[in-house]
Amino acid sequence: MPDSAALPIPASMDETLTLMRTRLSHVIPDFEIQAKAEIAHEINVLKREMNAVILGHNYMEPALYHSVPDYTGDSLQLSVVASKTQADIIVFCGVLFMGESAKILNPSKTVLVPSEKAGCSLAEGITPEDVIALRQRFPGAMVVSYVNTYASVKAESDYCCTSGNADKVVKHLIAAGYKQIIFLPDEYLARNTASDVGVRYFAASGSDEEFAALPADEPVVIGWKSRCEVHELFTVDDVDNVRRQYPDAVILAHPECSPEVMAKVDVAGSTKLMVDYVREVDAPRYALFTECSMGDNLAAEFPHREMVRACSLRCKHMNTITLQDTLEALRKLQYQVHLDEDVITRARTPIDRMISIR
Ligand code: 13P
Ligand code: SF4
Secondary structure: OOOOOOOOOOOOHHHHHHHHHHHHOOOOOHHHHHHHHHHHHHHHHHHHHOOEEEEEEOOOOHHHHOOOOOEEEOHHHHHHHHHHOOOOEEEEEOOHHHHHHHHHHOOOOEEEOOOOOOOOOOHHHOOHHHHHHHHHHOOOOEEEEEOOOOHHHHOOOOEEEOOOOHHHHHHHHHHOOOOEEEEEOEHHHHHHHHHHHOOEEEEOOOOHHHHHOOOOOOOEEEEOOEOOOOHHHOOHHHHHHHHHHOOOEEEEEOOOOOHHHHHHOOEEOOHHHHHHHHHHOOOOEEEEEOOHHHHHHHHHHOOOOOEEOOOOOOOOOHHHOOHHHHHHHHHHOOOEOOOOHHHHHHHHHHHHHHHHOO
C-alpha cells in the first residue's frame, strides 16, 4: 500500500457489516462478525466526529484490522502516515513505542494507545543510560536505534530504523565513512543486518581486547543483547518441520528471528514486505514466521492464497489491543502518550532520518 492510501471506511452500520463480512467471512464465524461490527461502527462514527485517524499495525487481530483503521502497515509505513496526518487525534492500534513515535512527530496532537499494557520486550531491554555507557566505550561510533525502543533511548541516538530500512540506514552510514555502528537493541536484527550489508558483527558483551583485535579500518556493527520474545522462539527445527509437512510452502520470516533461522527461510523482511510478497508473488502456500495475526489478516485479505500459520506464537503486547479498547480510547481519550519536551526534541532528528531513508 502506498504511504498515503487511506482505506475506505464505511458510513453506516449496514455498510460496516457488509464490509466486514466481505473481508472476514472465510476466517471468522458470522456471530462474531456481527458482534464486532457494532463496536466497529461506533468507533467509525466517533472517529469522524472527533477528527481522529486510526493507524493499525499489521499484527492487529483480524476483526480490528479489517474494520476501523484508516491506514494499516508496518512500523515504517505508519510512522510516515503519522508524520503527514491532518487529524487532531491519532489512535495508534499498536504498541507503546509506536504511539511515542507518532507523538514525537506530532507533539501538539493527542496520541492514544488503546491499552496500557502494550509494551515490547525489545523496547524494555535497553535504557538511555545503557546508550550513554556504550557511547563512552565506543567514542566516535554512530548509534542506530531500532524503532522498537522507547523515546528516551531514541533521544540518545543518531538514527532510528525499522526492519524495513535497517540495511539502508547502516549502508548509508558506511558510505558516509563511519566505521563503528552501534545497532540497538535487537541482537538478532543487528546480526542479520550486519550479514545483509556484509560487515563484521561485534557483541557489546565482548571484551575490549576482543574489540581491539578487529581490523580498525573495516566497518563493524556493534550489537546489544535484547530479543523479541516472540521471534526468538522460532527455531531451525521449526523451519525443517514446515518444509517436511509443506514442501511447496514459501517460508517468510521477520528479521527479529535468529540468523540461523533466517539462513534457512526463503524470504526475509518487515511485515510490509510479507504483505507485499503474498499479494504479488504466486506460490502454492506461504508460511509466516512472525506474529500469528499476520497470517489471519493475510488469509482474510487474499482468500485465494493458502497460509500456513503458527498460532502458538503470539505477541501478548499487540494482543492487548481490542476493538472494545479502541472504542474506550476514543470515548475516554485514553491512554494518552505524554513525553517530555526535551525528549521529543532530541528524538525527532533520528526519527526524521529514519523516515528519509527508504
Ligand atoms: P514491522 O516494523 O516489520 O511491522 O515490525 C514491528 C514489530 O514489532 C515486529 O515484531
Ligand atoms: Fe515487540 Fe516482539 Fe511484540 Fe514486536 S512481536 S511488539 S518486537 S515483543
